[in-house]
Amino acid sequence: MLEGARIGLKVDVDTLRGTREGVPRLAALLKKHGADATFYFSVGPDHTGRAMRRVFRKGFAQKVARTSVLKHYGLKTLLYGVLLPGPDIGRHGGDDMRRVRDLGFEVGLHTYDHVRWQDTVAHATAAWTRIEFERGLQAFERVFGGLPESHAAAGWQVNVHALELEREYGLKYASDTRGGPPFFPSLDGRASTCPQLPTTLPTFDELLGRNGIEESNIAGELFELSHAATDPNLQVFTLHAELEGLLLLDAFESLLLKWRNAGALVTRMAQIHSLALQRPLPTRAVIEGEIPGRSGLLAVQAAGAAS
Template sequence: MADRSPNPWEWSEPEWRHIVGRARAGRPLRPKAWPGGARCCVALSFDADHETIPLRDADESPMRISQGQYGNRQGIPRIRALLARHAIPATFFYPAVSALLHPDEVRGVAGEGHEIGIHSWIHEANTKLPPGVERDLTLRAADVLEKLSGRRPVGIRTASWDFSVDTMSIIREMGLLYDSSLMADDDAYELMDGGEPTGIVELPPEWIRDDAVYFNMVRFSALRPYTAPSAVEEIFRAEFEGAYDEGGMFLLTMHPHVIGHRSRIALLDRLVSHIRTRPGVWFATHEQAARWCRDNAA
């Protein structure tokens, strides 16, 4: 449809249906029950972007790069300690460049039983790449993570959830189990491609359940962290309670250089402690959750 009008109101029905049909939500995959008769699934995830945010923007500022390095030096150790203290697994999504900068971190996280997932090459925006580049970068990223973690990744989260018109075909070519970039539901669902079921599980994130939208700070812009940690904790807790009441999934996205600060890691600790007071909660990696949903859909 290269000759499509630039004016959406002039698009034909086949044109707008084709656009809407890419990566469409298909059948719900919420299971009748979670493992062990649990009522709710909790899937914690950490996007270990580290220095790749300024690098992606061709920003060579040592100050900006140091903000990312904080994720490696302080954020990840605090997160790993918290997960160990509560004896729960999580999923860590790594840009390949971040993994190459901190290979021992990747090995350590994987060695503790946490999942390593694909998260771009250098946190690039897929929708801004020339044709064919996204595929090359994604395949290379998977190779890097496999080499460092000792296991081929089975899931992907596109950087900034920037799922392009080519992403679906790349995921299918790679035979991945799941994606975690799209937002059509609160719970898992099967991805459709052009009206056809793909067998790929979507584990939907949401900006509401992401630490960065509340805490990000960019000096030379109006972006400021206006939300107090206590307010973010209240929002996350309400999202969990909703998932628990419905018997669904609570998927939380965090970033080591954001959540890893002293005042913020404390809110995560309190949140996890609260969740653990609820009977029938299953803490799972994204892979574990995706496999269970795929195999046990109601």
């Protein structure tokens, strides 16, 4: 049963197109259904095209076909950083970001340069991580006039230095990881006091094209999975402005309605954070792991207690 369950919505915004077109539609949809969410913005250059070049080079043709990247992202976005210069999302999408905040939604930092962070941070030095993280903080401050209270790492990629920076800058919480209940993260034997609120549910793009799941039945599938979660009462669902805010908007609306009709409260991450703090949080290791339907290794919560 989901009666009284809280589902935190974490909206990752990766591109300028997602910021300008996907975010306003999602905000309007959430308002229409009385649902809340946290929007995590990419505030630096949009180099999506470079990620796609990597995808094609590595031959993930299957994934590309499955999620029809071109249809979802649009040709222009796929050329940013390759044939077209990457536009500065903070500068060109700042008005859209502030509008969402002014509508009453929570906002946080996704990343400065999504492609760079996602490709590099897992094995980056302390100096590299600090430069990229602080670029993100500064660009976020230029947009919103203040520092973010939370961070949601691009592509669920982190390292020990990033966790340390979240603590140093006094972030209230972060959502950089996958799986399990909220916890204090420990990496390379160093623990952080900035709590992690992991994404507990699969994303739409991880499910699409697998086991006969398509646009028409994906909402029902995810709704079932949210019943089967270890702790159905406290969950986090990550969506993307580029997907659920554009071509998958109707599917997402039907998921929202299912949750609402089941008595679940769809809410912002700050709410998940304050509910999580009602109990003592365990310290758990952050390890690299695989998530079905997504390529590469991601930061996941280890099952047992951290040593």
